[in-house]
Amino acid sequence: MTVVQWAIVGTGGIARRTLGDLRLIPEAEIVAVCSRSQQSADAFAAEWGLGAAYSDFTALCADDTVDAIYVGTPHGTHFRYASEALRAGKHVLCEKPLTMTAAEARELRALAEENGVFLMEAMWMKFSPSMRRALEIVESGTIGTPMFVQAGLGYPVPPDGPRRFWVAELGGGALFDMGVYTIALAHMFLGVPDAVSTVGEIRPDDVDLYESYTLSYANGAVAQLTTSITYAIPPRGSIGGTTGSIAFGEMLFAPRSLRLMTGTPPQPPHVEDIDFAQEGAGYVPMFRAACEAILAGEREHPIHPVSATIEVLETMELVRSQLIAQRDAR
Numbered sequence: 001m002t003v004v005q006w007a008i009v010g011t012g013g014i015a016r017r018t019l020g021d022l023r024l025i026p027e028a029e030i031v032a033v034c035s036r037s038q039q040s041a042d043a044f045a046a047e048w049g050l051g052a053a054y055s056d057f058t059a060l061c062a063d064d065t066v067d068a069i070y071v072g073t074p075h076g077t078h079f080r081y082a083s084e085a086l087r088a089g090k091h092v093l094c095e096k097p098l099t100m101t102a103a104e105a106r107e108l109r110a111l112a113e114e115n116g117v118f119l120m121e122a123m124w125m126k127f128s129p130s131m132r133r134a135l136e137i138v139e140s141g142t143i144g145t146p147m148f149v150q151a152g153l154g155y156p157v158p159p160d161g162p163r164r165f166w167v168a169e170l171g172g173g174a175l176f177d178m179g180v181y182t183i184a185l186a187h188m189f190l191g192v193p194d195a196v197s198t199v200g201e202i203r204p205d206d207v208d209l210y211e212s213y214t215l216s217y218a219n220g221a222v223a224q225l226t227t228s229i230t231y232a233i234p235p236r237g238s239i240g241g242t243t244g245s246i247a248f249g250e251m252l253f254a255p256r257s258l259r260l261m262t263g264t265p266p267q268p269p270h271v272e273d274i275d276f277a278q279e280g281a282g283y284v285p286m287f288r289a290a291c292e293a294i295l296a297g298e299r300e301h302p303i304h305p306v307s308a309t310i311e312v313l314e315t316m317e318l319v320r321s322q323l324i325a326q327r328d329a330r
C-alpha cells in the first residue's frame with residue numbers, strides 16, 4: 001500500500017475547507033463521499049471529481065476501495081460515524097472534538113485496537129510548523145521552565161448561525177468547539193492540570209455560552225483560557241517560562257508566526273520573530289502525518305495519540321461540570 005484511499009463523511013463547512021489540502025498529499029487519494037442525502041453526495045462527488053457517492057454510511061463502510069474515513073460532521077455525530085467505521089476496519093481521522101465524552105473516546109480507542117486500525121482526532125494545531133517549533137524551543141530549555149499558558153478563542157455566533165453551535169445534541173457551545181484547542185495547548189506545554197477553576201455561563205440545555213477557566217499545577221504553573229460563542233476573543237496563545245516567552249501570532253489553531261523573547265532583567269529582552277509558511281489552508285501537515293502513520297501501519301500518531309484526546313476531554317468535563325454546578329446553584 002503506497003496511497004491511502006480516503007472517503008469523507010459530511011459535505012459541509014469543514015469538508016470544503018480541507019479537501020483541497022488532502023489533495024496536496026501525494027500519498028492520499030479521495031475516492032468517496034457520504035452525505036445524509038444522495039443528492040448532496042452526488043453533487044459533492046461531481047464537484048470534487050470523486051468516484052463514489054453514498055447516502056448510506058454502512059454502504060460506504062462496506063466499500064473495499066476505501067481505506068480511511070475522515071469524519072467532517074458536527075461533534076455530536078462523531079462517535080456514531082467513527083465507531084461504525086472502526087468496526088468495519090477503516091482507519092479514522094475525525095474532526096475535533098473526537099467525541100463528546102472521554103468515555104466515548106476510550107471506547108473508540110478500544111475499537112481501533114480490536115480492529116487493528118488507525119485512529120486520530122484532527123487536531124491540526126499540534127501539527128502546525130509554529131507549534132512544532134515552539135515545542136522544540138521549550139524542550140531545549142530556551143524559555144526555562146514553562147509556568148504560564150494563555151489562550152483564547154471566541155466568536156459572536158449569531159443565533160441563526162450554524163446549528164452545530166447552538167444545538168446540544170450536535171455538540172453546541174464554546175467549549176467543545178474552541179475549548180478543545182485552548183486546553184490542548186495548555187496540556188501540550190504544561191501537561192494535565194492538578195486543579196481546574198471555571199467561571200462562565202451554560203444554558204439549561206447544557207449549551208455553554210462563554211467560560212474562563214484556570215488550570216493549575218502543583219509546581220505553581222497556571223493556564224488561563226477563555227472561550228465564547230457570544231463575544232469575540234482574539235484567537236491567540238502564548239507561553240511564559242522562567243527565562244523567556246513565546247507569543248503565537250494568529251490564528252491559535254495554526255499560527256503563522258511566533259515571537260520568542262528571552263533574557264532576564266536587567267538585560268533588555270532578546271526578541272526574535274519567526275514566520276512560518278503555510279501549506280495549503282494549513283491542514284497539510286496533519287493530513288500528511290495521518291497518511292504516513294497509516295502507511296507505516298501505526299495505530300496512533302505520536303504527536304497526537306488518542307490518550308492526549310482523552311486527557312483534553314477529561315479536562316473539558318471538569319470545566320463543564322463546574323459550569324453546570326454553578327448554574328444549578330443559582
Ligand SMILES: NC(=O)c1ccc[n+]([C@@H]2O[C@H](COP(=O)([O-])OP(=O)(O)OC[C@H]3O[C@@H](n4cnc5c(N)ncnc54)[C@H](OP(=O)(O)O)[C@@H]3O)[C@@H](O)[C@H]2O)c1
Pocket residue numbers: 009010011012013014015034035036037040041072073074075077095096097122124162163164170177253
Ligand atoms: N479543523 C477546523 O479548522 C475546523 C473548522 C470548522 C469545523 N471543524 C469541525 O468539523 C466538524 C464539522 O463542522 P462544520 O463546520 O463542517 O459543520 P457543518 O457544516 O454544520 O456540518 C458538516 C456536515 O455534517 C453533515 N452532517 C451529518 N450529520 C449531521 C447532523 N445531524 N446535522 C447536521 N449536519 C450533519 C452535513 O453534511 P450532509 O448534509 O452532507 O450530511 C453537514 O453539512 C465539527 O466537529 C467541527 O468542530 C473543524
